Amino acid sequence: MRVGVYFCACGTSVSDKVNYDTVAAELGKIPEVGYVRSVEFLCSEEGKQSLEQDLVEHRPDRVVMAACSPREVEGAFMQCAHNAGMNPYLLQIANIREQVAWVTPDPALATPKACAAIRAAVARVCLHEPLERKELDVCRDVLVVGAGPAGLKAALCLAEAGRSVVLLEKTPVLGGMPVRYEELFPNMECGPCLLEPLMGEVLHGEHAHRIEILTLSELVDVKGYYGNFTVTVKQAPRYVDTVKCVGCGACIPACPAATPNEFNCGLDERKAISFPFAGALPNVPFLALEACLRTHGEDCRLCREACPVEGAVIYDDAERLSERNVGAIVIAVGSALYDCSQLPALGYGRLSGVYTSLEFERLLARNGPTGGDLLLPDGTPPASLAIVHCVGSLDERHRPYCSGVCCSYALKFNHLVRKKLPATRVFHLYKELVIPGKEEFSLYRHASHSPDIQFLRYRDIAEISVTAANGRHAIRYRDAAGEAGEFAADMVVLCPAMIGSNSAGRLSKVLDAPTDQFGFFQELDGRLDAEQSKVRGIYLAGTCQSPMDIRGAISQGMAVAGYVLSGLADGKKLKIEPITASVDEASCSGCRICGNVCPYQAIGFPVEQEAASINALLCHGCGTCVAACPVGAIQSHHFANRQILAEMEAALQ
């Protein structure tokens, strides 16, 4: 064993504190050390070149760099070793700059400390083993779960890049929430119109043939790992053939059965066979079986008889389970709203004329239950409106966070209501006003200048009560100073916190991707990698990750496409880092403790083997299982017990 040691003086940054001659003399006493060299700047281009040449010339068995932090230079020096024909894992760095020279002012102490660090690195590197990066073929297709703005954007971008995409949507309609909004803040764009081009491209555009859209579908099982997932999709029957149907809607007036329309929050009814709402895409009705007379024992065939296309209505349509192979998964399942009945004093569900913001969106929409006329349940237009902000937000008893979009849409409501009914008085009851962005302020400026619009800051939402009074609502509150206030309003709109989607919990189990305490999917890093889940190859886009507006969701849709296209780039194989753990099957007792501590579900127990088996692609190399194994059957490559012990022993000499 012959170890070459390179001592980087780092100009004088190291050599001012660490005496090279002493170090060289100390190292000379170690039999394994073949030679020691001092270099002025090892990391400079010149330094790296001379290092490569020197390695080629002297062919040491192992190399130690006494230099700065491995976090900075390890990659570069490993590349040098590789270029010189050495296995790059036969190298160890002793951090004598950040952790010796720069923190030990007294050279008399710094030099022996550096000697100990280099001695330890030499002892360790002698036990290093050559490791190889493996490469794996991958599937480049992608599953996108959720066809709201984020999912649509991701699917389209990936298809444009030539990838095949499976796009799952739980409901019968594409577009997610914004297609239900008549207009959007800050510029009063029409929601469906905004998404129409995107949905058009996904459905009929140049790249649409690469996007398989599965509506009424859910992800029920995921096997495998990054680059090679096998996913199982359950598709509920639509009872209408999406290919044959021409979207004429002739079936709808023929249908004798009605059911509450969940797309209008149950505020009106629709036929058992119908479009979710006018303009819904794909332009194909669906049959809600629970409402159909056929489910209730009648042999009704009116919709099929009314249909001009043979075979478009399929009564014996059935649930389908199918499998797809994909390399990456995008979760874009959106979010939900906090349940306003958790704040019973606000009257939601108890008093008529108290609506959630989503219900109010539908009341404002021309394809909604009132055809866009803003009406009270008794059919008269309201003369006054109370908008309660921060319902369940900024409140430890409910949700401690601010959703960041509610104030903006509340001001949009203000604008739309005053456009429809200019004399309406509007009261904004808020805890905090949050209106970020370079355009959104104009809505606030207009509202704050009007004498008919009042902004009332409340102290605590628990002090707000809404009660029925003379056919209207009496609203009592305490302002920020604690003073009691009261006013009357015909209609009340509540702006609830955004919370994790109802399906997030189930999906989280299927995907093994954790959700946070609020039901949003947990990101790898809140700033650096907000669009990556904690599981490799599973990405997050839109409000399933955190509350955000449409722009944020669209941006994340693009971001996940970027992650997929760079991670599973065309022609690129997936590299498997060798710093992983592996099991000695003969020693494994099959106790499964390792499987329980692995944060990445990388450890399986194949039945035929009766021992643990670590998937090197899923293993991140943390070594938690190695420390947990009670029989020492797991080895940590490059961080093996004997390497760590050798380092320790030499340092403590």
Place this chain on the structure above:
Amino acid sequence: MTMPPAVPVTRQAEPASSAPFEPKVVAFLCNWCSYAGADKAGAAQIPCPPNVHVVRVMCSGRVDPQFVLQAYRLGADAVLILACHTGDCHYKEGNYRAIQRHRLLLRILKQFGIDEERCRLDFVAASEGEKYARVLGETVDSVRALGPLVLDTGIAESGADGPA
């Protein structure tokens, strides 16, 4: 991979010398937070006691309690395990495993008569260069006050008889 016996300890108090006692400390640093925090202390030129030897591991969850026991056997007067703050682990939850193992280890050390100040677990983020220097300083100071680690040979012998 097998480890040497758990605690085959035969260390005796070294003969008293005129030089004041300077403890030897082994610090296990996780690569992502604590090691970066140590580098941060360097970048900020915050003096750190020279008697701490850093062993880099990828995750505090890699720190096998046997490493700690071996460190004592090999001459360390104290061991530091530095992890990411809870909730910040690069590997999601490796630091929770480190916390669990540390708690159990302290119980065992107590039975060996080893003061728990000789086995400290703390959390240092990549930005916490000052905290890193402070934790090192506190550890060295407290162990200097405790004096050298003297392991009971009786226990050491019974330890050597234990399962390997």
